[in-house]
Amino acid sequence: MEQAISFTEENYLKTIYSLSKQNKGKIANLSIAEKLHINPATVTEMLKKLNEKNLIDYNRIDGAALTSQGESLALKVIRKHRLWETFLVNKLSFNWDEVHEIAEQLEHIQSDKLIRQLDKLLGFPKFDPHGDPIPDKNGQLPQSQAFPLVSVEEPGTTYKLIGVANHTTAFLQYLDKIKITINDKIEIKEIHEFDHSMVIRIGNRTAVMISSEVAKNLLVSAQ
Amino acid sequence: MEQAISFTEENYLKTIYSLSKQNKGKIANLSIAEKLHINPATVTEMLKKLNEKNLIDYNRIDGAALTSQGESLALKVIRKHRLWETFLVNKLSFNWDEVHEIAEQLEHIQSDKLIRQLDKLLGFPKFDPHGDPIPDKNGQLPQSQAFPLVSVEEPGTTYKLIGVANHTTAFLQYLDKIKITINDKIEIKEIHEFDHSMVIRIGNRTAVMISSEVAKNLLVSAQ
DNA sequence: TTTAACTTTTGGGCAAACCTAATGATCATT
DNA sequence: AATGATCATTAGGTTTGCCCAAAAGTTAAA
Incomplete structure (x- = not known):
């Protein structure tokens, strides 16, 4: 069958x-x-x-x-997509805003061995270049304690950027422009009540202002 | 257009x-x-x-x-196919008899940058794992002085295996079995007139007999 | 040179994915 | 509970790439 x-x-x-x-x-x-x-x-x-x-x-x-069968197939495709994205960024020097379209093609290549070996070549990564969790060969997703930066209520604390919730080229290029990338430290300096925009400090650079729309798409973890 | x-x-x-x-x-x-x-x-x-x-x-x-347009497209696909085969063998530890089917899929992925970067990662290889020439980005094929082993008339000389003219799994697995692989030295010990079978010495191992059908598919160069 | 064998083409069909236009259901609101 | 608005479905069509069977054309051998 x-x-x-x-x-x-x-x-x-x-x-x-x-x-x-x-x-x-x-x-x-x-x-x-x-x-x-x-x-x-x-x-x-x-x-x-x-x-x-x-x-x-x-x-x-x-x-x-x-169905569970359908979900397991979906996870397989997602696993392939995210492994290929990781390959493109880590091995072929692609920028994170250039990989989506190509991974959309590569995710349909059929070969279990190919994916096993690719996973190995990449060192069994748990997250792709956008911070998205990579399902393992059994379809298990790694745990992530990511939450959107916009959900923070009080300024003063420092977080770490561990993912993005929006994968459009426009958004990723905006992040490149304000020079923030995965694993950067983000300190919240101010939160403006009325529109929930924020002033943040990335690493130890000059503070920048971001809209709540941006903050919604920045996924962070404590410290 | x-x-x-x-x-x-x-x-x-x-x-x-x-x-x-x-x-x-x-x-x-x-x-x-x-x-x-x-x-x-x-x-x-x-x-x-x-x-x-x-x-x-x-x-x-x-x-x-x-047409020249058609040929240039064909060469582009062949370039991709052979680069992917090289990737699978050199980077993902595939055996040369396992890569064809997967490369048949990968050769259709569209991204010039992907191929440029893959070429670079592999160190701009000129030949794939079967010894087939890889067209460069302009569609130029590298020169190869390969000729089929069967064309040799006299025993006594040593050649180098630089390619195969048959890519079936069966043939490649036969070569694995007699333990001959690309770049091996082949010394011709005997040539049997009537069926043009040969006795050859691979490296410095015990001599083996091969049929002319096999010799036809072994591409060698002088010394 | 004529027949037999083989190759190419035509014509009619099918399945996968898509479309548009129109109809049928459902929902939210008064 | 009626009424728009929105969403889902049906019906009929298209394109791509494939099939088969039969007809037409070509080549080779008797």
Whole structure:
């Protein structure tokens, strides 16, 4: 019963997985359509098909939810994506804002040995260049104590940047511009009540102001 | 006029290129069909399409021949294929008989920078793990003075194995079994007239007998 | 040179993913 | 509970790349 899975199907599973992690509620066809830039009608067809294949549970009322089989496939694709991103940055000197598109292609390459060996070459990394956790070969995600910087209420404390919640080129290039990168220390100097913008000090450089929108997308841990 | 090219089209171009290098004559639809394991009718359709796109010159009488544009695309794919094979063997500890299928997938990944950086990581190799020449970024193939071992007429001389003309798993595993690999020295001890089988000495080990079929697929250079 | 064997092409079809336009459901609000 | 607004689905179409069977063209051998 070897069930072949197409690139397209893998992309749907990945999308459903990531939507299910961000919005806790029902996964609407429309949100899948928007994320994949395709027509909702197409989504309906594909969800029916994935349902048939037992990769998702789907009905009009509850929307789509991955079955355990579907989730494990999604995690496999995500694992590949994040390992390839790590490879591109760590071994091929890519910048973190250049790797997404290429990893979107590489994530569909099929070879278990390839991924095992790549993982080894990279030293079994737990997080990718954006701080996203890399599922292990069993689909287990490493624990992360990341929380968004915007959730901090009081100034005075120093945190460490361990990830970003937005992977757009625009955002990553903004971070490059204000010269902040993974593992940098961030000290909160001021929090402005009315718009929740912040003044932060990165490392021991001059303080900069960031909007709450930016703070929302900076994932930090204590100290 | 950015002309997108599909995986399938790339595979046709690559196939036409390699057929044109081995058989000097006309490239028949049927030989393409056999190599790609598809129906001849499908080949006719695709050749027409590639002709439309100016990637090949095609007509029923002369068969298919790459245009310069088509050849340059074919060489690009071959470059990627061979660089990826080199990566798999040199960086990920694959055996040379395991890399073909994976490289068939990887060769279609689109990113010029990726290939530039991969080339650099590998130290700008000129030949892949099977001794096949890797086209440079301009599509230039390095010179190779390889000739098939079978073409040697007299015993007594020592050669160096620099490539293989057959990439099947079966042949490569046979070579592993008789423990011969790229760069090994081969001394010809005997040549049997009637079937052109040979007795050869690999390095300084015990001599072994090989058939002319094997000798045909061993590419060597002087000393 | 004519028949047999082989190759190429045509014509009709199929499956995967996509689309648009129109219809049918559901939801939120008055 | 009716009414818009929004979302999901259906129906009919497209493109790409494949198939088969039959027809047409080419080549080679009798």
